[in-house]
Amino acid sequence: MVGVMADDQTTDRPTGDLTEPPSRPVPADLLAGLSVAMVLVPQSMAYAELAGLPPHLGLFASALPPILAAFFASSPYLQTGPVALTSLLTFGALAGLAEVGTPDYVAMAALLALLVGVTRLLLGVFRLGMVTYLMRDPVVTGFTSAAAILIIASQLPKALGVAAPTGGVLWRAGWSLGHLDHWEAASVAIAVVTMALVLAGRQVVHRLFPGALLAVVGGVMISRIADYSGPVVGEVPTGLPDLSLDLPWGSTGTLLVGGVLIALVGFAEPASIARVFADQDRQRWSADREFVSQGVANVAAAVSGAFPVGGSFSRSSLNRLAGAQTRWSGLVTGAAVLAFVPFADVLAPLPRATLGGVVVAAVVGLVRPVALVSMIRRSSADALVAWATFAATLALAPRVEQGVLVGILLSLAVGLRTRRTR
Numbered sequence: 001m002v003g004v005m006a007d008d009q010t011t012d013r014p015t016g017d018l019t020e021p022p023s024r025p026v027p028a029d030l031l032a033g034l035s036v037a038m039v040l041v042p043q044s045m046a047y048a049e050l051a052g053l054p055p056h057l058g059l060f061a062s063a064l065p066p067i068l069a070a071f072f073a074s075s076p077y078l079q080t081g082p083v084a085l086t087s088l089l090t091f092g093a094l095a096g097l098a099e100v101g102t103p104d105y106v107a108m109a110a111l112l113a114l115l116v117g118v119t120r121l122l123l124g125v126f127r128l129g130m131v132t133y134l135m136r137d138p139v140v141t142g143f144t145s146a147a148a149i150l151i152i153a154s155q156l157p158k159a160l161g162v163a164a165p166t167g168g169v170l171w172r173a174g175w176s177l178g179h180l181d182h183w184e185a186a187s188v189a190i191a192v193v194t195m196a197l198v199l200a201g202r203q204v205v206h207r208l209f210p211g212a213l214l215a216v217v218g219g220v221m222i223s224r225i226a227d228y229s230g231p232v233v234g235e236v237p238t239g240l241p242d243l244s245l246d247l248p249w250g251s252t253g254t255l256l257v258g259g260v261l262i263a264l265v266g267f268a269e270p271a272s273i274a275r276v277f278a279d280q281d282r283q284r285w286s287a288d289r290e291f292v293s294q295g296v297a298n299v300a301a302a303v304s305g306a307f308p309v310g311g312s313f314s315r316s317s318l319n320r321l322a323g324a325q326t327r328w329s330g331l332v333t334g335a336a337v338l339a340f341v342p343f344a345d346v347l348a349p350l351p352r353a354t355l356g357g358v359v360v361a362a363v364v365g366l367v368r369p370v371a372l373v374s375m376i377r378r379s380s381a382d383a384l385v386a387w388a389t390f391a392a393t394l395a396l397a398p399r400v401e402q403g404v405l406v407g408i409l410l411s412l413a414v415g416l417r418t419r420r421t422r
Contacts, residue, residue: 032323034332052094053105060301060305090307092401097251146393208318238342241304
């Protein structure tokens with residue numbers, strides 16, 4: 001995954017058989033952008049909750065960021081907005097600094113987005129894409145598998161309709177699973193149907209099947225018609241985001257390391273997406289331009305009072321399948337979400353179990369036990385790094401960024417030792 005992240009020196013060099021991605025918007029971009037927006041609305045609200053933030057901030061993070069990112073992106077398919085791993089990293093970076101969901105917590109999330117944005121902008125402007133080689137494959141594999149487990153665990157109480165006691169993510173998930181008498185049948189059914197619509201819909205019906213959208217519409221209808229008594233999203237502010245940089249600047253030092261790590265770790269997904277699609281289409285791409293586009297997007301998220309964003313593999317794939325031809329499809333997506341924000345209160349009765357199901361369906365594929373086990377046979381050094389990163393991420397939760405740091409340091413140590421023994 002990471003081997004595709006920083007190959008900027010070769011991808012920008014003319015080779016004769018590579019073409020430039022189209023630059024002028026085409027009608028297909030409109031349909032593709034709208035298709036992604038229908039998925040992004042429920043995902044963004046779910047990922048905001050994953051980050052410990054009010055759901056409507058997910059909509060703010062999905063409006064201006066993809067619009068501005070479109071002006072700088074290299075890939076014609078990359079879709080920017082809230083993503084699961086970055087949301088989990090955001091929660092980890094803010095854990096213990098402020099009470100979840102409070103104005104202080106929200107303000108610190110916006111400051112974190114600014115730090116992520118500035119870091120990525122600097123890396124892109126100064127053409128330092130190769131620093132991402134610090135994030136080697138074993139580190140990414142170990143971290144993403146552990147992070148996906150933590151994300152799924154964090155959603156279990158919500159999906160089961162359980163009010164679990166205060167505690168760690170894994171402990172609360174275990175408590176919820178072990179107390180069947182606390183499960184709410186309606187919440188469980190809603191979560192299961194949501195996951196089935198998202199996962200099976202793409203496999204059985206069509207790859208463009210709008211499972212998440214149908215789950216949200218169905219959830220709202222059930223909540224209204226059947227007098228659903230479980231937890232719901234509740235009041236959703238309908239005003240447009242207030243653009244401001246009135247941030248808690250005194251916390252900059254505290255959040256700096258977390259912001260830099262999110263900037264690096266969170267870049268793995270958009271860079272991989274852009275490179276893989278560019279290879280398939282025989283088109284040029286630029287890691288430095290993607291750093292800039294993602295940096296601008298995060299600055300926009302900060303100004304909107306939202307939280308760090310990144311590139312989504314699932315939404316970018318949908319964008320490509322829906323026929324997108326240029327980077328302007330991302331602008332269409334952001335504009336569609338921005339147009340929806342004034343009417344977002346229609347989602348107030350949406351069961352939180354629906355959001356939990358959306359998140360689980362989005363990340364379950366990131367758990368990669370086969371890849372972790374196969375590393376043991378291929379390379380003991382890589383296996384050590386991957387499994388140590390995996391264990392550290394789980395053990396240090398919710399400070400998952402520290403698990404990444406452990407993996408990076410161990411990877412460097414293993415690399416130095418290998419060179420000395422040659």
